[in-house]
Amino acid sequence: MQWSQIKTLFILCFLVLDVYLAVQFFQKQEKNDLDIMEQQESTIEQQLKLEDITLPKMPDGELEESYISLKQKSFSESDLSGIASTDNQKITVVKDKLLVSKFDKPIPIKDSDEAKDVIKNNVFSPDSYVYWDWDKDLNVIIYFQKKDKLPVYYNDKGLLLVFLNDKNEIVCYTQTMLGKENKDFDNSKKPLIKPIRAIDTLYNHNELHTGEKITSAKVGYYTTQPIASDEQTFAPTWKITVNGKRNYFIHAIEGFAFPNDDDSTFLKDSITSIKSSLTAVKGDRDFKGIIKQLDQKLETNKRGEEE
Structure with a gap:
């Protein structure tokens, strides 16, 4: 076998090995990220439990929604x-x-x-x-x-x-x-943060107090664009209701709190x-x-x- 063929064969073998190792790395990294997120969510729930803040039954699994643009x-x-x-x-x-x-x-x-x-x-x-x-x-x-x-x-x-x-x-x-909906607008589905992370945002903003009850966590749409705008973009939004009375709105993709309307x-x-x-x-x-x-x-x- 000629040396050039042997060299090509070695290069192909190393390329296959590199691809395999890369796939293994990213799978492991993804698993580590999921483990970290689960640990964080568990920590949030533990902190809320210590504060005697009651959680509702919340949606399971991964949720996806898209931005929408409307006139x-x-x-x-x-x-x-x-x-x-x-x-x-x-x-x-x-x-x-x-x-x-x-x-x-x-x-x-x-x-x-x-x-x-x-x-x-x-x-x-x-x-x-x-x-x-x-x-x-x-x-x-x-x-x-x-x-x-x-x-x-x-x-x-x-x-x-x-x-x-x-x-x-x-x-x-x-x-x-x-x-x-505006059909030219990018309405591809995007993963939503879990409701427990939206609740954590409220907790970190001092909007939740000892002994309170979170009565629901539901997804809707919200915008902060001026009402006078001809076309508005609406973001998927977690509506978190506390004690059946107070409503808070958390951007369900980016995780920040919208200004509170009344x-x-x-x-x-x-x-x-x-x-x-x-x-x-x-x-x-x-x-x-x-x-x-x-x-x-x-x-x-x-x-x-x-x-």
Whole structure:
């Protein structure tokens, strides 16, 4: 056998050996990384246990979600014809983006379940929204829109507000909606941090205290882009609920905490924006009445802040 052939054979053997060793190294490194993460998670759980902080049952396994990019939807006449029942309501669309409805006869309800039934029959695409809260001070029920079956938190471009009078009767509602996803946007799936690491972020920010109970950890979408942006990018987000009342939002890919929103401020800002848009509806007595009701809600909110 010629020396050049022997040399080539040795080189190929060494290349195969190098590839094998590299694969072994990376597999071992990956295992070490997983072991370290499991040790860290175990340490976090132990620390929370020492603080008597109760954890909920959390999702198992590896989770993946993508960023999404959305513009606000413009409502069309065909959208209005898709509403199941319009006999008892007068509907208008303001500046293409805001749908406003006033009921001729207010609809009495006792609880959020009855409100859901009203929504199902009287709102465009009711299954696109999920119940969030009933602000008893302002008597407004808040629904957030869903995208890819996940709620979009605190965004007034995907929001359904149901307004009630002092008799707990639904008198009107306003609706905005986020449109289809931007297909040119990179929406590849990315691994999410585990919820225990999101909880650890809260603990390190001194947002968790001895004896508290974390009641849920769920994934949704959140953005910090200005509401005025024409197109917004939404990040997968862990919503961590404490004691069934306080909600915190942690970026589910990068792990940092978003600034904390609260219902009162968000609702006040949303109502103010809706009122501003409704001024474009001129000469309509019904919608002037809605503006008056919005003024009353804002005045109630102002008094509550001053007290």
